[in-house]
Amino acid sequence: MSEIHLQIDGKEVVASEGMTILDAAKTVGIAIPTLCHHEKLEPYGGCRICTVEVEVRGWPKLVAGCIYPVEKDLVVRTRSEKVDKIRKVLLEEMLAHAPDAEELQALAKEYGADRDRFEKxxxxxxxxxxxxxxxxxxxxxxxxxxxxxxxxREISFIPEIASKECWDCKECFPLCPTSALQAAYVLAESLIPQPDAEVSSCSCSCSCSGKSGTGE
Amino acid sequence: MDIAKIDQIIENHNGEESSLIQILLDIQSEYHWLPKEALARVGERLQVPMSRIQQIASFYKAFSLVPKGRHEVHVCVGTACHVRGAQRVLDTVQDITGIGPGETDAELKFSVETVNCLGCCALGPVMEVDGKHHGNIAPSQIASVLNNCE
Incomplete structure (x- = not known):
């Protein structure tokens, strides 16, 4: 595999092909904050908190560090005024959804995000x-x-699958940066068909558990 | 619901996973909604997980997870139609069918939706019933259009 030389926060970094900026930064001990990243999973680039500034042929642009592949002679800045501002606003928006999530609060402290900026x-x-x-x-x-x-958009368990698979797994619970997942599971649990219960009269596909499916 | 019919639709697309949306569209136009058994069958035949199908079916507005009426009434409330009196058209449709936008009546005869532009602003106000456009429609004409629906 060929070596790629690039610069992250002024440090010369040698990376190999196929690595992302996040991977390369990790090798030299530069921390880029992430929320949606997980080592075992495919890169996703959903939360954008890993946004960094890169310079390609002298042109600066903002990219998601967890999905952007390293390139030769790339100049990366993981902290700049622009980057910090983007992370701050992203955190403020996320805090409107999950004001008490510990991971978010730790990041909010670092980037000076105001948890009450947006209506909850x-x-x-x-x-x-x-x-x-x-x-x-x-x-x-x-x-x-x-x-x-x-x-x-929201997460939702499929009751039929969850009833069979989830009870002894629940490995996703500790992954959740907020606690939305557990709440969603509890909601789904109430929809899980009991074998001896009466068959729901509603045949709709919206998991409404027998409430009227029309005229709503 | 006829499972053989669902199988036929899947067969028409050679049971390919990549044709999932096309298959769902065909089921939607056949039944006017996506019954749960049909989705389960599609998932089984195409080897696509249910969560994926739900994600797609709830993402696109063309799909419905609740039964829809036999006749779909779309009232355009885009800017041009709004200026030309779309609200009066909508009010009249509501009076006649007894249902508002996004609703379906109990006999499954009508489903009413508002749309933002049908692309023929010069004909405004426009109402579309089962794909047929009715341009320059006056509230007094709406009753005859809707009464022609069986």
């Missing part, structure tokens, strides 16, 4: 996708997934 909408999920990807990539059970889109 405590969904407790920051859409890092760790649970969804862990279940799909490592466990290959696909018990939890995203539903809906845009501002309504």
């Amino acid at each position: 909408e405590p969904s407790f999920c920051i859409h890092c996708g760790l649970c969804v990807r862990y279940c799909a990539e490592i466990k290959k059970k696909h018990a939890v997934g995203f539903v809906d889109r845009g501002s309504n």
Whole structure:
């Protein structure tokens, strides 16, 4: 594998092909904050908290460090005024969803993010996708997934799969940077069909557990 | 719901995983919604996990996870139609069908939706019933259009 020379925060770094900026920074002990990154999972680039400034042929641009592959003669700045501001605003937005998450609060302290800047909408999920990807990539059970889109997007367990697979696994619980996942599981648990219970009268596919499916 | 029909739709697309959205669209146009058994069958045949199907089915507005009426009424409330009186059209549709935007009546006859532009602003206000456009529609004409639906 060929060696790639690049510069991170003024330090000369030798990386190999296929590494990301995040990997390369780790080898020289430069910490880039991450929320959606997990060693065992494919890079995702969902939370953008790892945003760094790179200079390609003299042109600066902002990229996600966890998915951007290293290039020859790349100049990377992991802390700059621009980068810090982006991380601060991202944290403030995430804090509107999960104001008491410890990981977020630690980062907020470092970047001076104000947890009350945006109106709170405590969904407790920051859409890092760790649970969804862990279940799909490592466990290959696909018990939890995203539903809906845009501002309504949320994680949701598939009750039929969760009832069979989750009770003795729950490996995704400690991954969650907030605690949204456990709440979602508790909600799904109430939908898990009991073998002796009456069959739900509603045949809709929206997991509404028998509430009227029409006219809503 | 007929499982053989679902199988036929899947067969038409050679049971390929990459045709998932096309298959869902075909089921949607056949039944006007995506029944749970159909989704389970598609997942089984295509080897696609249910969470993936749910993600797709809930992402696109073209899919419905609850039963829809036999006739789909779309009232355009885009800027041009709004200026030309879309609200009155919508009010009349609501009076006649008894349901508002995003709803389906109990007999599964009508589903009413608002849309943001149908791309024919010169015809505004526009109402679309089962794919047929009714341009320059006056509230008094709406009753006859909707009463023609069985």
